[in-house]
Structures are given as C-alpha cells and as structure tokens.
Amino acid sequence: MTKKEYLDKLAKELGSMSYNDVKDILSDIENHFEESKIAGKTEEEAAAQLGDPSELAADYKEGMTLPTILKKKEQKAAAPKAQEPTSQTVCFVLLITLFVAIPAWVTLLFIILGIVLSELAVAAAALALLITCWFYGPFLASGLLFGLALLFFGVFGYAVTYFAIKYFVLGTKWYIDSMKKIWKNGI
Amino acid sequence: MNSQFKKGVLDLCVLTILAKGDSYGYDVADTLSGKIQMSDGTVYPILRKLASDGYVSTYLKESQNGPPRKYYHLTDLGRQKLDADKKEWDEFTKAVKGILEDEDK
Numbered sequence: 155m156t157k158k159e160y161l162d163k164l165a166k167e168l169g170s171m172s173y174n175d176v177k178d179i180l181s182d183i184e185n186h187f188e189e190s191k192i193a194g195k196t197e198e199e200a201a202a203q204l205g206d207p208s209e210l211a212a213d214y215k216e217g218m219t220l221p222t223i224l225k226k227k228e229q230k231a232a233a234p235k236a237q238e239p240t241s242q243t244v245c246f247v248l249l250i251t252l253f254v255a256i257p258a259w260v261t262l263l264f265i266i267l268g269i270v271l272s273e274l275a276v277a278a279a280a281l282a283l284l285i286t287c288w289f290y291g292p293f294l295a296s297g298l299l300f301g302l303a304l305l306f307f308g309v310f311g312y313a314v315t316y317f318a319i320k321y322f323v324l325g326t327k328w329y330i331d332s333m334k335k336i337w338k339n340g341i
Numbered sequence: 342m343n344s345q346f347k348k349g350v351l352d353l354c355v356l357t358i359l360a361k362g363d364s365y366g367y368d369v370a371d372t373l374s375g376k377i378q379m380s381d382g383t384v385y386p387i388l389r390k391l392a393s394d395g396y397v398s399t400y401l402k403e404s405q406n407g408p409p410r411k412y413y414h415l416t417d418l419g420r421q422k423l424d425a426d427k428k429e430w431d432e433f434t435k436a437v438k439g440i441l442e443d444e445d446k
Binding site: 190 | 366371381
C-alpha cells in the first residue's frame with residue numbers, strides 16, 4: 155500500500171470524527187511516513203509496519219470518540235438541571251403577582267391613561283382658546299398668553315407622559331424577568 | 342502476543358519512554374516496536390489520548406531533514422499517572438507471578 159492509499163483508507167475509516175481530529179491524525183501519520191522514508195524505508199514497508207489502517211482507525215475511535223462522548227454526557231449530567239419550582243416559590247410568585255403586582259400594574263395603567271387623556275384635553279383647550287382668540291379680537295392679548303401657557307404645559311405634560319410610559323413598560327419587563335428567575339432558581 | 346494484554350500496558354510503556362525525555366511519534370513507535378511485537382501505528386492513538394487527557398503536552402520542533410516533529414512532553418499529571426500505574430502494574434505482575442508459580446508446584 156502506498157502512503158496515499160494508506161492515508162485515504164484511514165481518512166475513510168475515521169469518517170465519523172470531526173474534521174479537525176481527522177486532519178490532525180492524518181498529519182501525524184503522514185509525518186510517520188516521512189520519518190520512515192528518512193530512515194530508508196519504502197512507503198510499502200512503512201505502511202506494513204503501521205498496521206491495518208482500519209485497525210488504526212478503530213484504535214483512534216476507541217481512544218477518542220468514546221471518552222469524548224462519555225465526557226460530554228458527564229458534563230451534561232453535572233450541569234445544574236432546571237429544577238421544578240418548589241411549592242414555596244409557586245406561592246410566592248402567585249401571591250405577589252395576584253395581590254401586589256397586578257393591582258399596582260392596573261393602577262399605574264389607569265394613572266397613565268388619565269395623564270394621556272388630560273393631556274389631550276389640555277391640548278384641545280389650548281387649541282380652542284387660540285382659535286377663539288384669533289376670531290374675537292378683544293381677548294387677543296390675554297387669551298393668547300393663556301393659550302400659549304396651556305400649550306407649554308401641554309408640551310411639558312407630553313414629556314412626562316413619554317417617560318411614564320417608557321418606565322411603565324421597562325418596569326413590567328423587569329418584573330416578568332425577575333419572576334421568571336425566581337420561578338427557575340427559587341427565592 | 343495477545344493484543345488485549347498489550348493494550349493495557351502500552352500506555353504505561355509510552356509514559357515510561359517519555360519520562361526519560363521528550364520524544365516524537367516515530368521515535369516512540371520505533372523504540373517500542375523494537376522491543377514489543379506490535380504495529381508502529383498503535384502508539385499514535387495512545388499518544389493522542391494521553392494528550393487529550395492532559396498526561397502529555399505537545400510542541401513542534403524543526404527537524405534537520407524532514408517535516409517539523411511533534412514532540413510529546415510528560416506533564417506533572419502524566420508523571421503522577423506513571424507512578425500510580427507503575428505501582429499497580431508491579432503489584433499486579435507480582436500477584437500473577439505468584440499464582441503461576443503456585444500452579445507449577
């Protein structure tokens with residue numbers, strides 16, 4: 155068997171191993187052929203002394219694949235399993251969610267809705283006032299001023315609304331995440 | 342010789358050779374196959390397994406007349422394993438010898 159035939163056969167027999175493993179092994183055996191050549195052996199002699207390539211492949215597989223699989227299995231077994239939540243955890247999460255989180259969440263939701271609605275009302279009033287002032291000259295100066303003030307108040311209100319909604323959403327997410335964590339890992 | 346016999350002790354032989362000094366695959370194979378009847382190829386899976394278990398480390402070293410050689414070096418862990426395995430082997434062979442001699446009588 156020539157070097158090429160030997161390596162081809164070996165590669166074929168190693169087929170199930172990872173590409174990197176096979177590359178590494180083939181390079182080791184190829185180097186063995188090179189060293190044999192330097193020592194004055196022909197490729198045929200070197201191949202004969204190396205032994206049957208399928209036996210060599212079997213030795214490699216026995217040495218590498220099986221322990222690797224076992225190691226992976228052991229690692230899997232050793233990894234902390236996601237435990238079933240204890241009854242204490244379930245009670246904690248359910249009670250907090252039902253009697254604290256949900257009422258608080260609903261209250262906050264209504265407050266935010268209230269802010270948004272009053273915001274709309276203020277904006278509408280400001281707009282109406284401005285339009286009225288436009289048509290009825292005499293009130294112009296004071297009415298315009300009042301209208302503008304209302305408008306600024308409205309803009310300020312929008313900023314407040316924006317942050318209120320933002321933190322409301324963030325807070326909800328945070329709550330759900332932390333409850334999930336507690337559910338998984340216990341209190 | 343029975344191949345099952347050999348398999349178990351070849352690790353020990355390889356570790357012993359490496360305890361004397363770093364060596365490369367062909368050299369280890371040559372040394373061993375000169376003393377024990379075995380295929381040259383057998384040492385390579387053993388070296389690979391010893392390396393993956395951390396008993397030996399490897400490094401490349403240029404060679405004068407060929408490709409760079411992969412040298413194997415016995416780690417501290419490998420030395421511990423060698424000592425332990427050797428002790429076990431000595432006890433085992435002593436026990437086997439004792440049994441065989443008893444049978445002869």
